[in-house]
Amino acid sequence: MRENIYLPYQMKIERVTYEAPGVKTFMLKFINEEDREKFEFKAGQFGEYSVYGVGESTFCIASSPTRKGYIECTFRQTGRVTNALSNCEEGSIIGFRGPYGNVFPIEEWKGKNLLFIAGGIALPPMRCVIWNCLDLRENFRDVTIIYGARSVKDLVYKHELKDWELRKDVKLITTVDPGGESPDWRGEIGFVPTIVEKTAPSAKDTIAIVCGPPVMIKFTFPVLAKLGFSDDNIYTTLENRMKCGFGKCGRCNVGKVYVCKDGPVFTLAQLKDLPDEY
Amino acid sequence: MNIEKRFIRKDSLKKLFDALVAKNKVVYAPVTRNGKTSFRIVNDFSLISGDYIQTTQSSKEVTFPRTEKILDFEKNKDGIGVKPVDIQPVHESVIWGIRPCDAVGKGELGAIFNWDSKDEIFNARVAKTTLISFSCSRADEYCFCTSVGGNPGNTEGSDILLTLAGEGGDYLAEIITEKGGAVMAAAPELFEKDPGIEKDKYLASLPARFSHTEIRNKLDKFFESEEWARQSLRCIGCGACAYVCPTCACFDIQDESHGKSGSRVRCWDSCGFSLFTLHTSGHNPREVQSQRWRQRIMHKFSYMPERLSVYGCTGCGRCSRGCPVDMNLLEHLISIQEVTV
Numbered sequence: 001m002r003e004n005i006y007l008p009y010q011m012k013i014e015r016v017t018y019e020a021p022g023v024k025t026f027m028l029k030f031i032n033e034e035d036r037e038k039f040e041f042k043a044g045q046f047g048e049y050s051v052y053g054v055g056e057s058t059f060c061i062a063s064s065p066t067r068k069g070y071i072e073c074t075f076r077q078t079g080r081v082t083n084a085l086s087n088c089e090e091g092s093i094i095g096f097r098g099p100y101g102n103v104f105p106i107e108e109w110k111g112k113n114l115l116f117i118a119g120g121i122a123l124p125p126m127r128c129v130i131w132n133c134l135d136l137r138e139n140f141r142d143v144t145i146i147y148g149a150r151s152v153k154d155l156v157y158k159h160e161l162k163d164w165e166l167r168k169d170v171k172l173i174t175t176v177d178p179g180g181e182s183p184d185w186r187g188e189i190g191f192v193p194t195i196v197e198k199t200a201p202s203a204k205d206t207i208a209i210v211c212g213p214p215v216m217i218k219f220t221f222p223v224l225a226k227l228g229f230s231d232d233n234i235y236t237t238l239e240n241r242m243k244c245g246f247g248k249c250g251r252c253n254v255g256k257v258y259v260c261k262d263g264p265v266f267t268l269a270q271l272k273d274l275p276d277e278y
Numbered sequence: 279m280n281i282e283k284r285f286i287r288k289d290s291l292k293k294l295f296d297a298l299v300a301k302n303k304v305v306y307a308p309v310t311r312n313g314k315t316s317f318r319i320v321n322d323f324s325l326i327s328g329d330y331i332q333t334t335q336s337s338k339e340v341t342f343p344r345t346e347k348i349l350d351f352e353k354n355k356d357g358i359g360v361k362p363v364d365i366q367p368v369h370e371s372v373i374w375g376i377r378p379c380d381a382v383g384k385g386e387l388g389a390i391f392n393w394d395s396k397d398e399i400f401n402a403r404v405a406k407t408t409l410i411s412f413s414c415s416r417a418d419e420y421c422f423c424t425s426v427g428g429n430p431g432n433t434e435g436s437d438i439l440l441t442l443a444g445e446g447g448d449y450l451a452e453i454i455t456e457k458g459g460a461v462m463a464a465a466p467e468l469f470e471k472d473p474g475i476e477k478d479k480y481l482a483s484l485p486a487r488f489s490h491t492e493i494r495n496k497l498d499k500f501f502e503s504e505e506w507a508r509q510s511l512r513c514i515g516c517g518a519c520a521y522v523c524p525t526c527a528c529f530d531i532q533d534e535s536h537g538k539s540g541s542r543v544r545c546w547d548s549c550g551f552s553l554f555t556l557h558t559s560g561h562n563p564r565e566v567q568s569q570r571w572r573q574r575i576m577h578k579f580s581y582m583p584e585r586l587s588v589y590g591c592t593g594c595g596r597c598s599r600g601c602p603v604d605m606n607l608l609e610h611l612i613s614i615q616e617v618t619v
Contacts, residue, residue, distance in 0.1 A: 004362040005395050006348040006531070006542070052351040052358055052542075053535035079558040093357040214561070240563060241555050243531045246395045249547070250528030251555050253573075254563070255501065256581040261394060275501045277563050 005246065008050055008095030009035050014070065016090050019156040020149075022077040023121060024086060025062065028096060029070045040099075041065055043106060043129040044237060044265040047098025048245050049073060049085065057081035058242045060264070061099060062124040064131035071096070074124035074156060100245040101264050104129045104209070104235060106136075113142040115201050117220060119192045119212030120149050123156050125237050125264075126211045130164075137169055144171040144201055148192040148216075151180030173199055193219035196227075203228035209235045221268060231269035238263050238271075238278055254278045281433060281452050284462070284469040286440065288447035292323040297465040298372050303408075306340055307374040308333050317373065326375060331418050332594060336380050336524035337373045341403040342387060345545040348399065348531070352539040365402040372408045372461070379423045379592035381411045381435030383524030389586040390527040399544075408457045411436035417482040420595030422608045425488050428593055430481040437461065443475045450475040487608060488615045490579065490589060496614060497580040501572070505617050509610045510571035512603045517548030519574070519597035519605075525590045528554075549573045575610070 011028040019025055030036035042065055050056040057079070063072035077086040088094060106129065114133055118126045133140055145164060149155045155174065164172040175188035175195045188195050192212060201208075208229050210220055217236060224234055240252035240259045252259040255275040266274075286294065298305055299321055306317040310327040314334040320326055350361045388404060391397035414421075414430035423429060433439050437458035441450040451469060453462050462469050520526040530547040534540050547554060550570050556562045564570050578590030591607075598606040 003398050004348065004365075005397060006399075006544070007362045008360070010358075010360060050533075050542075052353070052360070053533050053540050055533045056531060082558070095360070239557070241557055243529065243547075247393065248390055248397065248527065249530070250549060250577070251547075253577075253581065255576075256584055277569070 006097070006244075008048070008056075008097045009039070011071075011094055011096045013088055013090050013092045013094060016088075019074060019158070020154045022086075023074060023154075023156055024077075025072055025074040025124075025157075026085070026088075026094075027063075027070055027072050028094070031093065036069060039071075041071070042099070042103035043132040044104040044125070045099035045101050046125075046245070046260075046264060047071075047073075047096050047100060048242075049075075049081075050095035050097075051081060051084040051088065052095060054084040055081045056095070056097070056243070057085065058239075058245065060125040060128065060237070062127050064128055064135060066132055066135035074121075074127075076121050097245060100260055102262065104132075104265050106132060109133075109207050110139045111205075112140060113202070113204075113206040114140050114144070115206050115208045116143075116145045116147075117192060117196060117208060117210045117212070118145075118147045119216040120154060121156065122211035122213065122216075123147055126209060127157060127160070129209060134167075134170070141205070142171065143169065144173070144199075146173045146175070146192065146196055146199060148175040148177070148188075148190075148195060149180070150177050152176055152182040152185055154180070191219070192216050193223050196220055197223045200227060203230075203233070207233050207235065211237055231272060232267055234268040235265060236268070236271070237265050240278055281454050282459075282462075283472040283475075284451040284453065285472045285475065286449040286451045286468055286470070288449075290468040291440075291449065294461075294465050294468050295323045295326075295374065297468075298374075298461065301464055302370070304369045304371040305374050306337060306371060317376075320374075331414070331416055331421070332377060332596060332599070334596070334600065335522055336383060336594065336596060337376050338380075338383065338387060338524050338526075340371060340373055341384070341407055342391075342400060342527065342546075345543050346399065347541045348544050349542045350539065351535075351542070354538075363399065365399055368402050368406050370406050370408075372410060374410045376409060376411050376436075377414055377594065378411055378430065378432035378434070378436065378439065379421075379428055379594040380524045381409050381439075382423075382428055382432060382592045383594070384409065384435045386525040386582070386588045386590055386592065387527055389582070389588045390525075393586050408437045408461060409435065410438045410440065410458075410461065413439060413441040413477070413480070414482045415442050415480055417484045418595070420598045420606070420608065421482075421484055421593060422487055422595060422611075423593035424484045425486045425608075425611075426490050426589050426591050426593045430484060431477055441475070441477050441480055443477075443480050450477055450480075488612050493579055493611055493615055494583055497576060500614065501576070503617070505614060506572040506575075507568040509605070509613070510568045513550070513567045513571055513605060514603055515550045515552055515567050515570065516602060517550045518600045518602065519607075520548035520550060521546060522596040522600045524592055524594055524596070525578070549577065575614070579611075 015027040017025040243249035582590040
């Protein structure tokens, strides 16, 4: 435990990848050797990323814990801090505090089918767990990824989508909202919940992991219920505004549950116990 | 440590104060200016106000400053240098004249700052702070410590508790902790043998107005109640209640920079502010004032007792005294107890 819990690790931006309009991925390396060796995290956890002089912003760790020595984050340029981050170039130094929060119980999923459903900028929190599972591929049965965005240009991780498409051990379905397709688009056209319904993945021995904008989540859950998924087998991650990341600053709680400590990963069964405050 | 009882004469109080100042302690004490009584650093005993039921601000600033540096940064030719704030040079301080309810607040704040990861910046300040509390011989209509488990002569959280024993102006001194013992050691001749003072006789009478356990149980099923909107219709979301509260700990983290260097600071915030939970997307989980008022009450009387085993309220009544639109916490709690779900 660091004595000053607010002190970030110093990270060097090793690589910047343009993902989609306003969306970038940073590959970050620990400047301090000891920090890099000691640092451990698990899929689902998040951190506070900072530009000194501007402030901190909360997002997930988007790389897999199986890939050692660096972390990645993907963010959309929206507010003050993400704008400042977006202006950072390769070689710049930024701050990172974490990892915070709970994790996806990947160990418990061994021997099951995995169904990943993501929309838009919500693929990053899921990419961490997807790669984590793919790097331990022999432990899982069928892996299906359904990913949709508003338009073709809004799809993130385009290179990785190609990788997943080519892999024989992954079934990838991509979709864009009606009107968002390009002339050479070969994927599906339709909203994510519709495509889930059309694909009709089997609920038998399957864990569904769903991340996306609230409206997508809202319409996807009933589809999964219809397909026979139990609330205990559906996972999602919540986002709420945070400052500290460790249950003190007082703003991310949903009822008595702190998203930063008890989450961000929740099953649908747990979500149903929470008040409507997220 | 067993509580040790001693007796301090009226004219010894100043000598004790002077002894502490002579020992190089930073002494915070209540000073009244323009009708408001606040804790200020005082070197002169005659400036201390004796005639107050409660200070306008609590003393939490001493251990949890309104704005506090957590690190410094400086851009240089190699990139950026970051230095965590050095917590070692925090001064030994004494808070003189706080009420038992504020002393209880120290524990409630401590629970928030230490329930999971330990906030060493806060802890360093607490470790170097000694509380010399004064029991209450008077209370006003806003006070309700007895309804939340406290009392006007409560020793919890204090290092020394002084109780004014009658018109003569002499005090019963209860030495509660080792820190209190160190204060006594600074001027042992002033702490005389206790002649057998009956403390309770000199305390304010303040019958409990509600049952905190009953309220806590009720709140479990109260989230959707219409009472929240009814109570908070006139709330303007100014956050004054949080700023005067001895246990409100919600904070913001901001960067302040001047040219190439700057600091990251932690500053007081309030769940009553509309921007408190606003997402960048524009979505706000607590978008109306009644939801924010509900959060305030639920946090203090339901979530904190459940998660941290302490209430987030000491019954000091400051939020009600300070509210610009006269929202009265005591009345609202009573009405939560009385309303049928």
